[in-house]
Amino acid sequence: MSERIYLFKGFERFWHWSQAALIMFMLLTGFEIHGSYALFGFAKAVSYHSFAAWALVGLWVFAIFWHFTTGEWRHYIPTTDKMIAVARFYSSGIFRNEPHPFKPSASNKHNPLQRLTYLGILVFVSPLIWITGWLYLFYNDWAAWGLTNLSLDWVATGHTVGAFLMLAFLVSHLYLATTGHTPLAHIKAMITGWEDVDHGHAPREG
Amino acid sequence: MKRIWQRVLFAVASCIVGIAVAVAAESSGAVGVPKSTADHSKFKELQREFASGQEVTKACLSCHTEAAKQIHQTQHWKWEVINPQTQQKLGKRHVINNYCTSATSNFKACASCHIGYGMSENFDFASQENVDCLACHDTTGKYTKPSGFAGAPVTKDTEFPPGSGKIIKGTNLTPIAQAVGKTRRQNCGNCHFTGGGGDGVKHGDLDTSLEKPDRDLDVHMAKDGLNFSCATCHKTDAHQVPGSRYAPTGKDGHAALMPGNPDDKGRNVATCQSCHGQAPHKQAKLNDHTDKVACQTCHIPEFARGDVPTKMRWDWSTAGKRDKNGKPLVVKDDDGYDTYLGIKGDFVWGTNVKPDYIWMNGVNKYTLAEDKIEKSAEPIYINKYEGSARDGKSLIWPIKTFTGKQPFDPVNKTLVVTHLAGADDTAFWANLDWEKAVASGMKTAGRPFSGKVDFIETVSQWPITHMVAPKEKALACVECHSRNGRLAAIDGVYIPGRDAKGMLDMLGWGVVLLAFVGSLGHGLMRIVSRRKN
Numbered sequence: 001m002s003e004r005i006y007l008f009k010g011f012e013r014f015w016h017w018s019q020a021a022l023i024m025f026m027l028l029t030g031f032e033i034h035g036s037y038a039l040f041g042f043a044k045a046v047s048y049h050s051f052a053a054w055a056l057v058g059l060w061v062f063a064i065f066w067h068f069t070t071g072e073w074r075h076y077i078p079t080t081d082k083m084i085a086v087a088r089f090y091s092s093g094i095f096r097n098e099p100h101p102f103k104p105s106a107s108n109k110h111n112p113l114q115r116l117t118y119l120g121i122l123v124f125v126s127p128l129i130w131i132t133g134w135l136y137l138f139y140n141d142w143a144a145w146g147l148t149n150l151s152l153d154w155v156a157t158g159h160t161v162g163a164f165l166m167l168a169f170l171v172s173h174l175y176l177a178t179t180g181h182t183p184l185a186h187i188k189a190m191i192t193g194w195e196d197v198d199h200g201h202a203p204r205e206g
Numbered sequence: 207m208k209r210i211w212q213r214v215l216f217a218v219a220s221c222i223v224g225i226a227v228a229v230a231a232e233s234s235g236a237v238g239v240p241k242s243t244a245d246h247s248k249f250k251e252l253q254r255e256f257a258s259g260q261e262v263t264k265a266c267l268s269c270h271t272e273a274a275k276q277i278h279q280t281q282h283w284k285w286e287v288i289n290p291q292t293q294q295k296l297g298k299r300h301v302i303n304n305y306c307t308s309a310t311s312n313f314k315a316c317a318s319c320h321i322g323y324g325m326s327e328n329f330d331f332a333s334q335e336n337v338d339c340l341a342c343h344d345t346t347g348k349y350t351k352p353s354g355f356a357g358a359p360v361t362k363d364t365e366f367p368p369g370s371g372k373i374i375k376g377t378n379l380t381p382i383a384q385a386v387g388k389t390r391r392q393n394c395g396n397c398h399f400t401g402g403g404g405d406g407v408k409h410g411d412l413d414t415s416l417e418k419p420d421r422d423l424d425v426h427m428a429k430d431g432l433n434f435s436c437a438t439c440h441k442t443d444a445h446q447v448p449g450s451r452y453a454p455t456g457k458d459g460h461a462a463l464m465p466g467n468p469d470d471k472g473r474n475v476a477t478c479q480s481c482h483g484q485a486p487h488k489q490a491k492l493n494d495h496t497d498k499v500a501c502q503t504c505h506i507p508e509f510a511r512g513d514v515p516t517k518m519r520w521d522w523s524t525a526g527k528r529d530k531n532g533k534p535l536v537v538k539d540d541d542g543y544d545t546y547l548g549i550k551g552d553f554v555w556g557t558n559v560k561p562d563y564i565w566m567n568g569v570n571k572y573t574l575a576e577d578k579i580e581k582s583a584e585p586i587y588i589n590k591y592e593g594s595a596r597d598g599k600s601l602i603w604p605i606k607t608f609t610g611k612q613p614f615d616p617v618n619k620t621l622v623v624t625h626l627a628g629a630d631d632t633a634f635w636a637n638l639d640w641e642k643a644v645a646s647g648m649k650t651a652g653r654p655f656s657g658k659v660d661f662i663e664t665v666s667q668w669p670i671t672h673m674v675a676p677k678e679k680a681l682a683c684v685e686c687h688s689r690n691g692r693l694a695a696i697d698g699v700y701i702p703g704r705d706a707k708g709m710l711d712m713l714g715w716g717v718v719l720l721a722f723v724g725s726l727g728h729g730l731m732r733i734v735s736r737r738k739n
Contacts, residue, residue, distance in 0.1 A: 035689060035703040036711075042684040042703055046491060090728075095735035139494040140485070153700040157710060164714030168721040175725030179732070 415512020449476025595698020
């Protein structure tokens, strides 16, 4: 009854879900270190957070390699094509059961708003978190790196800004994952790799 | 059944072998090899009677010809230190503190802790025979310098105070002289454990519990562990003892000392870093603290941990009350510690005390006898350590903050020297008369006194550096990494867990809430519109 296309490859799904788990865990431990609540205890929260950071570094090494060797990085090139239509769909069409203006394919997985959002995460939020996080990890080497005027205050502030943006993204991302033709459609696709595209509306999360 | 017996037999046999091996290992280092190259009991010079400490010293100097000259250069002998940073003249001959206030005018009692004989305001600091070798080199524990004799031992049974009927038993110096050896912790402890007039009174991190500490109390000095003496860290060079709170090292900042390293010349060897360096922890994140936090801050979670309380406050202004027999009043707490003495005033004691924390760069500024003090500026800092997050020379240090109320001259606006101890009519402890006692003390000290005595609030600061706990008893991270933790008052450093910023957090959570409310609203509209369709 439906045309199914294989949209998310094995490694991609593994990367997505392990990254999701690590990010959620790091938000949980990170905000404890920040002083927002007590859960694991400060010492454990720091150990867990650092451990998860290194796991994420490892994951990213593989993910970057995969993106460049497979050409998958092209999915994050921004485009204005159908951007207005997609924006109009999420702000009004979706409530009138209109069809989604964007049809995903293996060569074009993300709608233009997704492309823009993910690119924003990639070029702004991630580097902010990574650079400040790296500095946090290697605090003792700042002098050797010539960073004598850097203050932990600024590094911590940057890291926290990044964390809030990541959390806001996570909240929206989790919600938009329910906007498929059924609330679980996108989530299933992200698990199995197979996406139904013949329904003609709301096939993709934002 | 047979198997069980075999096992028991095997276990017993292994125990016996184990003990035998342990005993052999224990004794192998000691058997036949004396620790010292000299057995002083074999020296002719020491096989005689000694009528005084000076006679012993002369015998010592007949072999150790230069020892007295070394001693003459030390703080222990001079009781005077010129602070290298502030040029202030410090040391026991000059400072006025807020415990027993001053040694000056009270040397007959206080000089029990001088490494000389006959200390007074007119003491001859060039005298060689008045150097007291035994105070630091007695290994018998029998050498004492009773209060009232200006630092001299009593060699013959003596009635003291004269006419009191109390007899101080004479000390035979011969066996003491024949058994001299390296300085033990008890030698240092005789004075440094009892500073301020009694066990544990002054420092908080130095008291008699350190004579035989367990590992929890002091990981370095533990009897069943490393068993350090004081001199293991305070390693002397030509009788100079490194490590003094008059001019401490705020921030060592160097790697561990290396014998022969020319860069290490002149370094204080008594710092933690001189052995442990800058990155002593296996866990990297802990080493991130060593540029800002003194080792002592985490590794001495509390002071006065050895069941010996330390004085936290001393109010002299209430002294003078007498009991119904006309004797100075004595009030004790349930543990037998004085909380009020007619001759001293009110005390507050503390055990297992959490230190206060300050940035400390080692500059120790005193309020001295000649400095003007204003009642409006209370509390007056007897001494205050300088330091800041920005000077590059400070670390965050634990200190004991000792408060008190002590006599001062409200007209001349200075601290005062009080004549406390003595058999004469002006001594405060004899007659409880402030004006007389201060007049006498100030006259001895050669300072002007208006004749009026008032009391003023004072504070002194004592760096906490002893009683280092084992690593498993070090402070938990959360003690400081929390909103109202131990370092709540420390400025100039970002502490994760403490310094979440109100504005940033409000904005951040606002953005997250917006995403949440937006999603919720959008979702609700989808549900509502789906029903309509």
